[in-house]
Amino acid sequence: MFETLKNAWKIPDLRKKIIFTLMMMLVYRLGAVIPVPGIDRSVIDSMFSGGTGGLLDFFDLMSGGAFKDFTIFALNIYPYITSSIILQLLSIAIPKLEEIFKREDGKKKMAQWTRYITVVLALIQATAYSVGFFNSAIIDQSFLSIMTVIIVLTAGTAFLMWLGELITEKGVGNGISLIIFTGIISRYPVDVGTVVYKLGAGSVNIIEVLLFLVFAFVIVVGVIAIQQGERKVPVQYAKRVVGRKMYGGQSTHIPMKVLMAGVMPVIFSSTLLAIPQTLAFFFPGMAEGVQKYFSVAGSPGVYIYTILNILLIIFFTYFYTAVQFNPFEYSNTLKENGGFIPGIRPGRSTAEYLNKVLNRITIAGAIALAVIATIPTLIFSFTNLQINFGGTSLLIVVGVALETMKQIEAQMLMRHYKGFLK
Known part of the structure; x- marks a missing residue:
């Protein structure tokens, strides 16, 4: 980086x-x-x-x-x-x-x-x-x-x-x-200072701090793993003669990301789960009920919030992936350019195969994303370690950092190619 x-x-x-x-x-x-x-x-x-x-x-x-x-x-x-x-x-x-x-x-x-x-x-x-x-x-x-x-x-x-x-x-x-x-x-410097102060005052156990550091490390490694993970679908281009020259015949692959949606499902889920809390601002009398049933600070709210968060993350992972990658359009593009997946017929069969692969890797990415976002929330709710930058926020930070670096790399690559062609 x-x-x-x-x-x-x-x-x-x-x-x-x-x-x-x-x-x-x-x-x-x-x-x-x-x-x-x-x-x-x-x-x-x-x-x-x-x-x-x-x-x-x-x-x-x-x-x-x-x-x-x-x-x-x-x-x-x-x-x-x-x-x-x-x-x-x-x-x-x-x-x-x-x-x-x-x-x-x-x-x-x-x-x-x-x-x-x-x-x-x-x-x-x-x-x-x-x-x-x-x-x-x-x-x-x-x-x-x-x-x-x-x-x-x-x-x-x-x-x-x-x-x-x-x-x-x-x-x-x-x-x-x-x-x-x-x-x-x-907020990180303030929160780190608060944890250090509580640790010195004895209100926070050193074991809890170490537990947080372990899960922070797991979150960072987990997000990088699922963000970088991809399934390479082999593609072969048929040979064709144009005039005296022969084109095509090369082998390549379609890089299908395990998590095409990035961290957007987590952001979307968090935003939607904040709606009941927003409604409570209209009616202050609802605040206590919303905190109890739709907040990680309440009981049984922490369980309801967690279940809804998992379901929404999985839903938005599929939703955002469907927006970004259309198997039928991709198969048509391959067919028009003389490309095919070895052992799979061009056209509808290719689209169905790509859709099958996409569903398999997306469910794996969605579940992994939901688990990474949820487990720290449950752990922190049962400890005295009141750290705001828990699972969701760390996941967003790491995910956005990775996506931004990829964009910078893509822009660098584009400029290097431009210089080479000159």
């Missing part, structure tokens, strides 16, 4: 992209400490220390502390992720919508609709915070003051959405994921 970054830094164009990405991440962190006007901080602090912390911890962790401090980026980028999920699910349920998104300008139109839905969802969520759960923290209860808080929170999410798209377009790519990544790792 460090060698790749070192080589990328030597390429002027890539160096500019890396510097631009780092500057945008710095802008995000600066915005994450700008407070929303008209808020009583002492009331917010009492909410987090008054027993509802388990309900709010996820939001605070993913926003890099912006939620707990109730800053302009308190909503973070999650309305955008939710709107992406909604549109992708609707495109499958509504054939007409799928047809629109498959047109030449389909991606552009989908991005535009995602932005609109994001603003609407952010407006709803900001209203839930201002009128519901955090209403007592607003100093001036006038309509204008509440509207100011709602508009500031909505604008913060819209700005983050623009920032993420800017990183994707002008930076190293993967903008939205990098914002989540930055938010999570920004």
Whole structure:
């Protein structure tokens, strides 16, 4: 990884992209400490220390502390992720919508609709915070003051959405994921300091810390293993004569990733499981019930949350893989170019074979991803080690880091080929 970054830094164009990405991440962190006007901080602090912390911890962790401090980026980028999920699910349920998104300008139109839905969802969520759960923290209860808080929170999410798209377009790519990544790792120094303090005070056992380090190592190794794992399906191209020259005849393979979806299923699952907690902000009386039944801090909530998390991760792994890889389209492309899988007939048989292989490796990747995301959550819920950067957050951090490095490597490869062809 460090060698790749070192080589990328030597390429002027890539160096500019890396510097631009780092500057945008710095802008995000600066915005994450700008407070929303008209808020009583002492009331917010009492909410987090008054027993509802388990309900709010996820939001605070993913926003890099912006939620707990109730800053302009308190909503973070999650309305955008939710709107992406909604549109992708609707495109499958509504054939007409799928047809629109498959047109030449389909991606552009989908991005535009995602932005609109994001603003609407952010407006709803900001209203839930201002009128519901955090209403007592607003100093001036006038309509204008509440509207100011709602508009500031909505604008913060819209700005983050623009920032993420800017990183994707002008930076190293993967903008939205990098914002989540930055938010999570920004909390690591604070959390490490807290663990060290508790260890010194004797409130945390050294065995529990070692247990966490072991599982952190297992998570990192596990994510790298399933992210890098692939099934190589052999492909042979038939020989054909064009004029006096003979083309084709070479052997290659289709690299089918064990986990084509990356860490997106974990992000999607976490976002959807946060919906009951978001609804609790509309109705503060629901907070206790939601924490008990739909939060890892509650009992039997930890078991319900875990089961739902596993099912959603498996579902979104299949869903995201189906969006990325279509066996029938791939088989048609192979057939048109004179390619075939040895022992398999071109056309429908090839598509069925690819679909069979895809299903087998996807279920293995989905189960592995669900296990890696879930086991640490269960272990931490039965120990006194209150570490926020558990299974889900570590999984996201490692996954996003791997995906970003792959994008940098791909851009380096493209530039080296360009230089060679010159």
